[in-house]
Amino acid sequence: MTEPSGSQKKRIPALEVTSLTRSFGELHALKKISWSVDEGSWWGVIGPNGSGKSTLLHLLSGVDRPTAGNVHIYGKKAGSYSRKELSRLVAVLQQEGLPPVGYTVREVVEMGRYPHQDWLGREKGVDVGLITDRVLKRLGLAPLADRALDHLSGGQRQRVALAKVMVQEPQILLLDEPTTYLDLRYQLEFMELLAEWRQETGVTIIAVLHDLNLTAQFCENLLVLKDGMVEGLGASADLLTEERIRRVYEVEPVMLPHPDSGVPQLLLRRNVRRAADQ
Numbered sequence: 001m002t003e004p005s006g007s008q009k010k011r012i013p014a015l016e017v018t019s020l021t022r023s024f025g026e027l028h029a030l031k032k033i034s035w036s037v038d039e040g041s042w043w044g045v046i047g048p049n050g051s052g053k054s055t056l057l058h059l060l061s062g063v064d065r066p067t068a069g070n071v072h073i074y075g076k077k078a079g080s081y082s083r084k085e086l087s088r089l090v091a092v093l094q095q096e097g098l099p100p101v102g103y104t105v106r107e108v109v110e111m112g113r114y115p116h117q118d119w120l121g122r123e124k125g126v127d128v129g130l131i132t133d134r135v136l137k138r139l140g141l142a143p144l145a146d147r148a149l150d151h152l153s154g155g156q157r158q159r160v161a162l163a164k165v166m167v168q169e170p171q172i173l174l175l176d177e178p179t180t181y182l183d184l185r186y187q188l189e190f191m192e193l194l195a196e197w198r199q200e201t202g203v204t205i206i207a208v209l210h211d212l213n214l215t216a217q218f219c220e221n222l223l224v225l226k227d228g229m230v231e232g233l234g235a236s237a238d239l240l241t242e243e244r245i246r247r248v249y250e251v252e253p254v255m256l257p258h259p260d261s262g263v264p265q266l267l268l269r270r271n272v273r274r275a276a277d278q
């Protein structure tokens, strides 16, 4: 038999999890999750509080190990990469992107290059200053470059966190509720910056999000978790139905198409009985 070649060859997924389980004593936070993420795709991970979203992200980023099952990154077990190899491939941006430490914006953003540097902090053929300047300018952070991080607002710090992962140039970006503390304008701006960056670089994005309307506008695909199990997997437009939102979140939703794009948008009905009691 001849080997499949060229376009016949199945592309290796950027990320693949099989029967992934994470238990904390008697509590099973994730139960046998299987999921495959193509390179360059944008996935939203949604589900109610406590459904296992952050636990999943911790396993994907290698900060935690599964109780059973596997995480493969570009076809190789996540645990078989060194810490530094893994951070060249995978970057993580947390809810409160960066702690308010005394470093300047430029210093923090330059730290994004750490996974590419040797133990003396050197990197062959790369001008870190230049890469940093470009990213700072692009995110409108150039005027803040010499400010200490603890003198910035939460929204500005989140942009610095994004600058740091952009400088890191990962293949996969994991985000844990990155827009939670941002006002409406900055939420949208943050998501647009991600979308542009993805368009340019083909970075794979996996974002835990609570805002389903933003999710529907930006993430093509969704992993829906409930009680640590996969409740839905596939195209956002197919999964965001009234019936599923009712079942997963235990609320009474109304879904309407967005007037610009037609993607599903969510309105919540008040709990009529409780409201009448007040």
Ligand SMILES: Nc1ncnc2c1ncn2[C@@H]1O[C@H](COP(=O)(O)OP(=O)(O)OP(=O)(O)O)[C@@H](O)[C@H]1O
Pocket (backbone or CB within 6 Å): 024, 027, 028, 029, 047, 048, 049, 050, 051, 052, 053, 054, 055, 056
């Ligand atoms: N280190 C831990 N030790 C014990 N239990 C944990 C630990 N981490 C998470 N859990 C439990 O695992 C379950 C899933 O938690 P996880 O933080 O992954 O949920 P989540 O979907 O991210 O929730 P949220 O939307 O509230 O952030 C919860 O019941 C949580 O209490």
